[in-house]
Amino acid sequence: MDVSKEQIDALTKELQDHAYRYYVLDEPVIDDAAYDKKLRELQELEAAYPEYKQEDSPTERVGGEPLDQFKKVRHEIPMMSLSNAFNAEELREFDRRVREGLGEEASYSCELKFDGLAVTLKYENGRFVQGATRGDGTTGEDITANLRTIPSIPLKLQKPVTIEVRGEAFMPKASFERLNQAREAQGEALFANPRNAAAGSLRQLDPKIAADRHLNIFIYAVASLEEDGPDTHTEALAYAAELGFHVNKETKQAASIDEVIAVCEAWEDKRSELPYEIDGVVVKVDNLEAQEQLGYTAKSPRWATAYKFPAEEVTTVLRDIELSIGRTGAVTPTAILDPVPVAGTTVQRASLHNEDLIREQDVKIGDRIVIKKAGDIIPKVVRVLTEERTGDEIDFHMPDTCPECGEELVRIEGEVALRCVNPLCPAQIREGLIHFVSRNAMNIDGLGEKVITQLFDHDLVRSVADLYRLEKESLLQLDRMGEKSTENLLQAIEVSKENPLDKLLFGLGIRFVGSKGAETLAAEFRTMERLQQAELDELTAVHDIGEKMADAVVTYFQQETVQQLIDELRSLGLNMSYAGTEAAEVDEDSAFSGKTFVLTGSMDAMSRSEAKKEIEARGGKVTSSVTSKTDVVIAGEKAGSKQRKAEELEIPVWDEEAFTSRLD
Known part of the structure; x- marks a missing residue:
């Protein structure tokens, strides 16, 4: 073997081991200066002999060429948000729902809720191939080049497995302080908090900027694995750590909800001791089969919740009240405040919601008020310090006419908001x-x-x-x-223009139709034309579509201006069907329609993700665990415990040939 290749291979392996010890195990065996010296040596060797440079070389961490823009990535497995619990009572209510859904007690995993940017990482045969942001949960942005610069993300795993993991990229407190010191010295605007700094760094088109920001990551879930995996979430995290991922060591198992509450309250007191920011504790049912059994709501999994630490409250002065008109005509009052730091950001505005709330809280311009961030995100007025009034405060009165168009404001029966009903506002x-x-x-x-x-x-x-x-x-x-x-x-x-129908429906802003409602409508009616023709009884017959939403949809599409708009958008080339193409009718008599499948083992003809798409295209559903509700298990080579469980439950098992023959 060429001596130069031997040197590059040996130095690459040595530096990878040192990086793993430093960034993942937190057990360095050489100092930074020695590591940097060896890294420069490798860079020089690779420059002299580029043909021997490895794909997962540590020198790849410095960042490549700038990008023109980020490509969109559609998540095969959605990245859903979590429901929130803000006290012990709400945690107990979560536990009650879990026990009711399972019919038995559950054990839990308690992990820190890191304050950063959620990302997903894909590996094929052990090599890092793609990383993306959460985005809207369905579609994110491809930030692979930036994620490659994070030293704790392995470019090559300890085993050649195909896997997708989810994690939180974050900026440690020390890195955040250094970054803001450098920006202040350069006369640049400072980042408000480590979360914003991490998100901003990973959305830079120049990966070299991300490389200079010294980010880190914790992996908190295994989303998919093309082989039989662990039975519990805790075991899945341990397996991820074996593969070389950076997994947080503070994750605790809890046998009861009382133990969960104790963990949450303990971290509430000592969160400031950590070298990174957290804003709560994530509580998950530990058993993966139980997770599958509990399933999901429209927005979040039923088997997990986020315990959020109490919001910080601060005092400031309300200087004015501004009015804004929303897309539905609702008039929203906003408090203009003396700037004040709250939960890591400077707040100058807070929501007052509506006229009734202003009256109820007796808010006056000039009042000293207490504000907090609801869920550490949206500033809101908590209370007025009436005892500190001087007599100079001014009453606020809502106007009778729209501040934008001058038309009369109305209050629709049953609603608290004043509205401008002028469609040309x-x-x-x-x-x-x-x-x-x-x-x-x-x-x-x-x-x-x-x-x-x-x-x-x-x-x-x-x-x-x-x-x-x-x-x-x-x-x-x-x-x-x-x-x-x-x-x-x-x-x-x-x-x-290529976006699927559900995105267009949500974008049109039909009253009462949120993103989940838009997806339900698009999946049911498949094309814009069919939805436009749908009658009230057809709509209300759809699961999750209530009378209020159905009536709003019918009323919306009956408008002549709306019909003209849809015709315009169609002529301009916008997609008017679900899933980006004219959806094919599902054959309800097929071997897949309405059935639940589990895939296990490996196949020669296609990957498991490709098999999943084939099943779903024919009206089937793919889950990860074998239960009594499973209709068929498809077993490829090296199928393991899932095939054995299927046989125990007398569930039909298809081999690869039986599966592919039914695709024709």
Whole structure:
């Protein structure tokens, strides 16, 4: 063997071992200077003999060439959000629902809730191939190049397995302090908190910037594994650690909800001792089969919840109350405050929700008030310190007319909000456009609130259809829109035409139709045309579609202006069907329709993810655990415990040939 190749191979292996000990095990055996010296030596050897450089070389951590934009990634397994619990009583209620769903007691895993950016990592045959952000839970952004710069993310696993894991990328407190010190010295704006700094670093188009930010990651779940896996979440994390992933050592098992509460309360007191930020504890049913049995709601798993630490409360002065008009015409009052730090960010605005709340809390302009962040996210007014009033405070009265268009405001029966019902109100049109391009809707990169406002103010858009008629020359007239950013924006608008029907439905802003409702409607009716023709009884017959939503959908599509808009969008090339293409009818008599399958072992003809798609395309459902509700187990080579369990439960087992023959 070539001596140079031997040197590169040996030095690569040595540096990988040192990085694993330092970043994952926290047990370094050499100091930073010695490591840096060996890294420079490897860089020099690779520069002289590039043909011997390995794909997973430690030198890849420094960051590659800048990207033009992030590509979209659709998650095969959705990255759902968690329900929240804010006290012991709510944790006990979560436990009650779990016991009711399982018919027995459950044991739990308690892990720290890291304050960073949720990501998913995919490995094929042990090599890191893709990393993405959570995004809206269904579609994220490909940030592989940036994630490769995080030293605790292995580029090559200890075993050649195909696996997808989920984790939280974060910025340690020390890294955050160094970053802000450097930015202050350069006269740059400071990051408000480590979470924002981590998210901002991983969404930089230049990976070298991410490499300089000294990020870290904790893996908190195994999403999929192309072989028979562990039986519990705790075992899955231990297996991930064996593969070389950075798994948090503070995760605790709890045999009862009393033990869970004790863990949560203990961390509430000592969270400040950690070298990274946490904002709670995640509680999960430990047994994976029990997780499968409990299933999911529209938004979150039934087998997990996030215990959130009590929000920090601070005192400030309310200087004014501003009114804003939402896309549905609702008038929302917002408190303008003296700036004050709350839970890691500086707050200058807080929601007052509606006129009734202002009256109930007796809010006056000039009051000293107490605010907090609900769920550590949205600032809200908690109470007024009436005992500190001086007599100079001013009463606030809601106006009778819309501050944007001057039309009379009305209160619809049964609602607390005042509304502007003028369909031509500029504020409603502008807010509707902002909603249409938002992440959970059409997700158009580069079309944020500021750009939409500019387009609206320059009279370039008056409806969502106008977005698809924008031209380069008119965009170049806007502030901060150069040649490259304009081209990227037009490309993003063009790409959005391919979005599936559910994204378009949600973007249209139909009253009472959220993202989950839009997905349900799209999956049921498959095309825009069929949904437009749906009658009230057809809609209410759909699971999860109530009368209020059904009535809103029928009313919406009966409007002539809406029919014209849909025709315009169709002529402009927007996709009008579910899942991005004209959906094929599912054969209800097929061997897959309405049945639940479990895949185990490996196949020659296709991967398990490809097999899953084939089953779902034919109306079947794929789950990870064998239960009494499983209809068929498909067993490839080296099928293990799942096949044995299927045989014990007398569930039919198909081999690869039996499976593929039924696909024809």
